[in-house]
Amino acid sequence: xxxxxxxxxxxxxxxxxxxxxxxxxxxxxxxxxxxxxxxxxxxxxxxxxxxxxxxxxxxxxxxxxxxxxxxxxxxxxxxxxxxxxxxxxxxxxxxxxxxxxxxxxxxxxxxxxxxxxxxxxxxxxxxxxxxxxxxxxxxxxxxxxxxxxxxxxxxxxxxxxxxxxxxxxxxxxxxxxxxxxxxxxxxxxxxxxxxxxxxxxxxxxxxxxxxxxxxxxxxxxxxxxxxxxxxxxxxxxxxxxxxxxxxxxxxxxxxxxxxxxxxxxxxxxxxxxxxxxxxxxxxxxxxxxxxxxxxxxxxxxxxxxxxxxxxxxxxxxxxxxxxxxxxxxxxxxxxxxxxxxxxxxxxxxxxxxxxxxxxxxxxxxxxxxxxxxxxxxxxxxxxxxxxxxxxxxxxxxxxxxxxxxxxxxxxxxxxxxxxxxxxxxxxxxxxxxxxxxxxxxxxxxxxxxxxxx
Amino acid sequence: xxxxxxxxxxxxxxxxxxxxxxxxxxxxxxxxxxxxxxxxxxxxxxxxxxxxxxxxxxxxxxxxxxxxxxxxxxxxxxxxxxxxxxxxxxxxxxxxxxxxxxxxxxxxxxxxxxxxxxxxxxxxxxxxxxxxxxxxxxxxxxxxxxxxxxxxxxxxxxxxxxxxxxxxxxxxxxxxxxxxxxxxxxxxxxxxxxxxxxxxxxxxxxxxxxxxxxxxxxxxxxxxxxxxxxxxxxxxxxxxxxxxxxxxxxxxxxxxxx
Ligand SMILES: Nc1ncnc2c1ncn2[C@@H]1O[C@H](COP(=O)(O)OP(=O)(O)O)[C@@H](O)[C@H]1O
Ligand SMILES: [Fe+2]
Ligand SMILES: [Mg+2]
Numbered sequence: 001x002x003x004x005x006x007x008x009x010x011x012x013x014x015x016x017x018x019x020x021x022x023x024x025x026x027x028x029x030x031x032x033x034x035x036x037x038x039x040x041x042x043x044x045x046x047x048x049x050x051x052x053x054x055x056x057x058x059x060x061x062x063x064x065x066x067x068x069x070x071x072x073x074x075x076x077x078x079x080x081x082x083x084x085x086x087x088x089x090x091x092x093x094x095x096x097x098x099x100x101x102x103x104x105x106x107x108x109x110x111x112x113x114x115x116x117x118x119x120x121x122x123x124x125x126x127x128x129x130x131x132x133x134x135x136x137x138x139x140x141x142x143x144x145x146x147x148x149x150x151x152x153x154x155x156x157x158x159x160x161x162x163x164x165x166x167x168x169x170x171x172x173x174x175x176x177x178x179x180x181x182x183x184x185x186x187x188x189x190x191x192x193x194x195x196x197x198x199x200x201x202x203x204x205x206x207x208x209x210x211x212x213x214x215x216x217x218x219x220x221x222x223x224x225x226x227x228x229x230x231x232x233x234x235x236x237x238x239x240x241x242x243x244x245x246x247x248x249x250x251x252x253x254x255x256x257x258x259x260x261x262x263x264x265x266x267x268x269x270x271x272x273x274x275x276x277x278x279x280x281x282x283x284x285x286x287x288x289x290x291x292x293x294x295x296x297x298x299x300x301x302x303x304x305x306x307x308x309x310x311x312x313x314x315x316x317x318x319x320x321x322x323x324x325x326x327x328x329x330x331x332x333x334x335x336x337x338x339x340x341x342x343x344x345x346x347x348x349x350x351x352x353x354x355x356x357x358x359x360x361x362x363x364x365x366x367x368x369x370x371x372x373x374x375x376x377x378x379x380x381x382x383x384x385x386x387x388x389x390x391x392x393x394x395x396x397x398x399x400x401x402x403x404x405x406x407x408x409x410x411x412x413x414x415x416x417x418x419x420x421x422x423x424x425x426x427x428x429x430x431x432x433x434x435x436x437x438x439x440x441x442x443x444x445x446x447x448x449x450x451x452x453x
Numbered sequence: 454x455x456x457x458x459x460x461x462x463x464x465x466x467x468x469x470x471x472x473x474x475x476x477x478x479x480x481x482x483x484x485x486x487x488x489x490x491x492x493x494x495x496x497x498x499x500x501x502x503x504x505x506x507x508x509x510x511x512x513x514x515x516x517x518x519x520x521x522x523x524x525x526x527x528x529x530x531x532x533x534x535x536x537x538x539x540x541x542x543x544x545x546x547x548x549x550x551x552x553x554x555x556x557x558x559x560x561x562x563x564x565x566x567x568x569x570x571x572x573x574x575x576x577x578x579x580x581x582x583x584x585x586x587x588x589x590x591x592x593x594x595x596x597x598x599x600x601x602x603x604x605x606x607x608x609x610x611x612x613x614x615x616x617x618x619x620x621x622x623x624x625x626x627x628x629x630x631x632x633x634x635x636x637x638x639x640x641x642x643x644x645x646x647x648x649x650x651x652x653x654x655x656x657x658x659x660x661x662x663x664x665x666x667x668x669x670x671x672x673x674x675x676x677x678x679x680x681x682x683x684x685x686x687x688x689x690x691x692x693x694x695x696x697x698x699x700x701x702x703x704x705x706x707x708x709x710x711x
Pocket of ligand 2: 459460461534590649
């Protein structure tokens, strides 16, 4: 995976997933609004301001006002007094609710107003009246105590807390919460989209094949429509229907023609005769692709032989509606002569070797020499030999591919992961076979990407 | 004109007709059902019911003479319904103890009713390697297949063909058997229909009745397929099959997850 994403590509990725991002953002905003209005209860504030004068009643100066240090100390002193039980206990008894001092301390703050000699006492409560009341009671109690304790009369109530029916709650703040939730939701969504992109291992485009597999794309086959069946007995035989639907109209669809053309080019230039079709996993389209290719070769009057070597999951006898009581396995496991296992298909120039009865577990070792002997014996009778094989991870496949002139790897653009495909190509290469390229099957033509490239 | 590949028409050989007259009656019934050729398949059960190959062939010859004399337009061919045993493949090779259907590659096999033996895969493979094709007789009546129909699907994938009884598609059989027989057809797990006739009243020929039922439910192409296959078996010619659809006897949530 190439990790350098330029900004344009990044924007394109994000834009491609704009709906996911929007949906995540909208749902986080919705969640935050719900919490703000339904879960959190509103909190109101009562605020009193006290002026502490620096002169004593008898006119003696307090420590010099220029001395910041001592003035700060003074503020700390007053704050400590306000928060002391001497001041707060009377407040609690006046309030007539079972509040502890610690609790009350949590709800109140004492701060000087911009380094001035004005002290601000704030009290928060879910009920505005209680907040206002408490703030005023604290101020009064403090005034009284200073007079009693310090014999000072320098605390003046500047502005008492007042009840205001239009007052806004101080918390929660819907606007702030919404903005925060939009930011969090947006970041979260973009994170998800980028992670998804980074961990996306599908081969969803030709570019993905060339960058991840370093193989040429021999053909791109779109997802074919499922033909409606008129005949009840052959419906469900999707392979035959998809094959024959286009074929019987004599209009084999263009993507297969392009594929056949690029294979033909390779065959001519590199004098290849036997081509093996495989894929990293089952069901990725080896059989359908190889069958269509064989049909097109036969159609262009090349003497074509199709061999079904997927002995465990054979399918070409279903596609061509041929008996399968003799086939490749009869030759491999029972010495049946080669000429007895070749069948003629309903299509001119196309001969078939079906897989034959699937061998049981006890007889599963392939005799590679016999495969080689068969391919060598038939080389002169045919122009092209197409071999359908099991998925690459099955041990048969590298054995067979070693005797083919070239191998093509069919990948499913929706389901094949490129690490699997890379491993498959490696296995084939290790068997001394030449990988000719990749066929990107089951490609969704109306890909959003098409708008960007 | 249709072909019946599984019935017990020969008299005094197995649990089919006891007398020659009963057999003649059955032959009349076959003709009425539009049948021109029957392969008579007496039971072969290793150890306790082993009609000899010669006896069967002799009785067939005798029967055909009788039919010709009475101008009944029916031809009888010889075969066997062989209860499965482990050495069947070698027995078929020596050609002395058991018979295939009319000397064709097709071998009619009665499966055990308790379980499908473990050696079946090897046996069927070896048979096919030697040129014989196993045909499973009245699969719809076999309890192991009823319990797990995918076992049957797997045997089809291994090259076995499946025959069901004509009776199982008609109102003469139990609803559950009829249902299972139809399920097998829907899953393309049936290749041949045959009468398995034993007796004019108790177990008659119902082949045409069954073909009519198939035509009504599944259409003409299906009936034609079954009829053609029976003739190919009689002639020893090869036939093609459609891919069987697995039953996927998995738990419903697993199907859901797919
Ligand atoms: N491009 C395609 N569009 C639609 N269906 C497809 C396509 N390629 C394959 N299929 C279907 O997917 C199924 C599996 O394909 P198949 O060729 O049998 O895979 P494999 O041989 O790799 O196991 C078949 O039913 C086939 O018809
Ligand atoms: Fe029977
Ligand atoms: Mg396949």
